[in-house]
Amino acid sequence: MIDDLKIFCKNTQEYIDIDGGDTLQQIYETIEKRIPFRPICALVNNKVEGLGYPVFGPKMVEYLEPTSSQGSRVYVHSLCMILYKAIEDLFSGKRLRIEHSISGGYYCKIKHNEELLTPENIERIKTRMQEIIDQDIKFVRRERLTTDVVEMFRKQGLNDKVRLLESSNDLYTVYYKLDNIVDSYYEPLAPSTGYITAFNLEPYKDGMLLLGCDRNNPSEPRKSYPMEKMFKAFTDYVKFNDIVGLNDVGTLNIGVERGLAPDLINVAEALHDKMFARIADDITRRYNDGGARVVLIAGPSSSGKTTSSKRLAIQLLTNYIVPKVISLDNYFVDRAHTPRDESGEYDYESLYALDLEQFNKDLKALINGEEVRIPTYNFQTGEREYRGDTLKLKENNILLMEGIHGLNPELTKDIPEEMKYRVYVSALTTLSIDDHNWVSTSDNRLLRRIVRDYKYRGASAKDSIARWPSVRRGEEKWIFPYQENADAMLNSSLLFELAVMKEQAEPILRQVPTNVPEHAEASRLLRFLRYFKAINDSTIPSTSLIREFLGGSSFRD
Numbered sequence: 001m002i003d004d005l006k007i008f009c010k011n012t013q014e015y016i017d018i019d020g021g022d023t024l025q026q027i028y029e030t031i032e033k034r035i036p037f038r039p040i041c042a043l044v045n046n047k048v049e050g051l052g053y054p055v056f057g058p059k060m061v062e063y064l065e066p067t068s069s070q071g072s073r074v075y076v077h078s079l080c081m082i083l084y085k086a087i088e089d090l091f092s093g094k095r096l097r098i099e100h101s102i103s104g105g106y107y108c109k110i111k112h113n114e115e116l117l118t119p120e121n122i123e124r125i126k127t128r129m130q131e132i133i134d135q136d137i138k139f140v141r142r143e144r145l146t147t148d149v150v151e152m153f154r155k156q157g158l159n160d161k162v163r164l165l166e167s168s169n170d171l172y173t174v175y176y177k178l179d180n181i182v183d184s185y186y187e188p189l190a191p192s193t194g195y196i197t198a199f200n201l202e203p204y205k206d207g208m209l210l211l212g213c214d215r216n217n218p219s220e221p222r223k224s225y226p227m228e229k230m231f232k233a234f235t236d237y238v239k240f241n242d243i244v245g246l247n248d249v250g251t252l253n254i255g256v257e258r259g260l261a262p263d264l265i266n267v268a269e270a271l272h273d274k275m276f277a278r279i280a281d282d283i284t285r286r287y288n289d290g291g292a293r294v295v296l297i298a299g300p301s302s303s304g305k306t307t308s309s310k311r312l313a314i315q316l317l318t319n320y321i322v323p324k325v326i327s328l329d330n331y332f333v334d335r336a337h338t339p340r341d342e343s344g345e346y347d348y349e350s351l352y353a354l355d356l357e358q359f360n361k362d363l364k365a366l367i368n369g370e371e372v373r374i375p376t377y378n379f380q381t382g383e384r385e386y387r388g389d390t391l392k393l394k395e396n397n398i399l400l401m402e403g404i405h406g407l408n409p410e411l412t413k414d415i416p417e418e419m420k421y422r423v424y425v426s427a428l429t430t431l432s433i434d435d436h437n438w439v440s441t442s443d444n445r446l447l448r449r450i451v452r453d454y455k456y457r458g459a460s461a462k463d464s465i466a467r468w469p470s471v472r473r474g475e476e477k478w479i480f481p482y483q484e485n486a487d488a489m490l491n492s493s494l495l496f497e498l499a500v501m502k503e504q505a506e507p508i509l510r511q512v513p514t515n516v517p518e519h520a521e522a523s524r525l526l527r528f529l530r531y532f533k534a535i536n537d538s539t540i541p542s543t544s545l546i547r548e549f550l551g552g553s554s555f556r557d
Contacts, residue, residue, distance in 0.1 A: 007055060010043075010062035011035050018055060025051040025191055028063060039063035040190050041074045046519035050074070050188030052141055066197070067215045069469070070520060076106070076212050078139060078190040079199055080436055081176060081183050083108065083210055086128040088181055091116060093157055097435045098210070100234055100428070103224045105211035106438070107204060107234075114206050122208050126201040132179075136194030140177040149173040152182050160434040163250025164531065167257065185437060186528055200224075205231065226484070230428075233489035237430040240271060246495055248432045253533040256499060261535045268494045269544055276308075279488045280315030283421050287321060287398060291418040293367050294399045295323070298406030298482075299425035300475045302448040304492035307548040308425045309402040310555045321398050324391060328403035330375050331359045335382025349474040351405050355384075360414035366393050367419060404474075407482035424486035427493040433531055442472070444493060447505050447525065452549040454508045461508045465518040497546050499535040504550060 006015040007027065012034045018027055024042045028035070028051065041050055043062040048070045055061075064071040080098055087096050087110065095111040110116050146165050152175070153161040161184060165173060175184045178193070190196070200211040200221035211222045241247045244267060246255065255264060286292035297312070299305045313323040331354045332338070341347040362372045371392040375384045393399070405411045407422050427448070429439040446468055453459035459467075483489075506529055512522035537550055547553035 005058070007059045007061050010060060020056045021054050023051065024049065024053050024055065024061065024063075027055065027061070035063055037063075037065040038195075040066045040071045040078075040195055041188050043070070043517075043520055046514060046517055047523045048074075048188060048520055050141060051191045053188075065218075066195070066213065067218055070524075072212070072215065073187045074190055075196070077185045077187045077437075078193070079196055079210065079212055080106070081139065081178055081181075081185070081189065082129050082132050082193055082196065083125070083201070084183055084436060085132055085178050085181050086125050089128055090121075090124060095157070095435065097432075098438055099207075099238060099432070100430060100438050101441065102231055102234060103204070103209060103227045104222050105200075105204075105209040105224055107207055107231075108210050109207035111435075117203070117206070117208055119203050122201060122203050125208075129199070129201065133193045133196045133199075136192050137179050138192045139189040141174065141189070142177060143172050143174045146170050146173040149175050149182075149184070153184075156182060158183075158435070160248050160250060160432075163248065163254065164434050165250075167250050167253035167533065168531065170530075183436060184434075186433065186531070187524075229424075229484050229486060229489050233491050234428055234430060237428060237491050237493075241430055241495070244495075246431070248434050249531050250434065252431065252495070252499060253531075256533040256535055261496065261499075262539045264496050265494075265535075265539055268496055269541060272311075272492075272494070272545060275490055276311045276315045279423060279490060280312060280319055282488060283316065283398070284319040284321060286418075286421060292398070292421040293393075293419045294363065294401065294412065294415060295421045295423065296406035296412065297400070297402040297423045297425060298404055298408075298479065298486075299492075300404070300445060300479050301471050302445040302452065302549065303426045304448075304545045304548055305402045305425050307545045307553065307555055308423070308490055308492060309400060311543070311545070312423070313400055316398065316400075320396060322394070322396050323400040324393060324397050325400050325402075326374070326391070328354060328359075328401060328405070329377055330384075331355050332377040332384070334384060338382075349404065349478060351408055351410060351478060354405070354411070356411065356413070360412065363399070363412065363415055366391060366399060367415070369393065404479050407485045408478065409482070409485065421488075422486045423488045423490055424483050425490045425492050426483075428489075428491040429493050429498075431495055431498070433528075439498070441493075443525065443528065444498065447498070447501050447529075448546075448549040450508055451501060451504045455504075455551055460511060461522055462512045462516060462518045465512070465521045468521075492545050494544070494546055496535055498529070499532045500537050500540065500546065500550065502529045502532045502534045503536070505529060 006017055008015050041064050044059050066075040084096050094113050097109050097111045099107045150162055150165050175182050176189055197218050198213040198221045202209050209224055214220045214222045283292050297309050316323050333355050338346045338353050339350045365372050371390050373386055374389040374391050376387055378385050427444045429441050429444045432438050450461050450464045453464045509522045509526050512519050542554035
């Protein structure tokens, strides 16, 4: 044993002697009685690594369970490779495509052979997956010259991965071997298939839904739940991707290399124009039929609600309807009455931080044609003030409100349903890295937020990443349960945006120090962005929704 070769284990708060070259798995086995869970991966100097990672020098190590945010990604990607192997075993050569997250799981198809996914065959796939798990086969991590890995993927028919790697500048590529197949993921995988404690595979639309373990009870699979409107929004965008021939990052990179980025930007922006116009036309129809006097726009953080509201307002004007805007912030209760979160801080994201009674009273009065005094919330004093602002709706006016609670029935409980039109905005990313690696909608929004907050709010990437779990908890509580209440789903994502975001996000992410927990997420996002060839933002119009985050927007507050 080399003298003084130690790692510091955060789980046990102690230094541990190791031999140079010991893997994280071997180190864990020496202390497993002191760690109350079976880890699936670990943080090494605040960077996620698989348990096969060999340690040759002093490190800080924190073992992670499958229910942690990083562990969950490792768990799901390991499960995806098991699914791929099961399909290869039963239907050799068929193309598995994992398209996006939905209904608590991941929507999967056998591309161009959808008829194979009968309930009986899905059950066969599920049974084969369980057999693979029971065999406890190792996920073998390997690294070779990218040219060699490309040929392996080509022989296996993984042309999407071939495109991705051939458009990259990497000399070496990491891949995984599971028995007779190879695959690649931008997350580490579990040591073996036996680490998968629970899963489910069930029929879903014309495909199937892959479900991982329940975070509160990892011995049980997660339950699915209906998301009909959200699924249609995803499906419409996937269809658009198919039409323009752009479904994965490799294809995008090839287009960028050929100088086609301006054409792609124009087409994607035209699709957004059409979506805003379609929603405005639907609102107008309801307005002319005697309804839709209040338009409520909601969505999670960094979904583009602000620009969406302004572009929708312009489209309504072309239909001879003049929007009048009310800010929900005006209706905060006095700070002394604001609810507090679990840490004792004021919870301004709570529905009950708003004076619902006064808000509904004013809305009813406005709809009835009365003039209303509009309050202002003074964030310095924490009190509501009346400064002489009034509002009265004319015959061609409609109320337009943007806020996270817009789809919650409790917000407008006293307003008749026919008088409301609800719009849900979110960045539903449909561009995949490759057939087995989707782009997380949450990652897309987080990158938007990091860039925006750095440029306009003086927040570092470390600050934004540290805040993100709290933001996500608020979304899970106050936004996502009500998204199916929407009359219209507006997908704010743009096919090209991550390639544009790359240039601005990477320098900001590199500023996150290695000695803070947020480095793990910054490192992961940097690894993810490496797949993209950069697109300069010079050809993006000033009205583009992505300008809300990049800067240069023609919409001013």
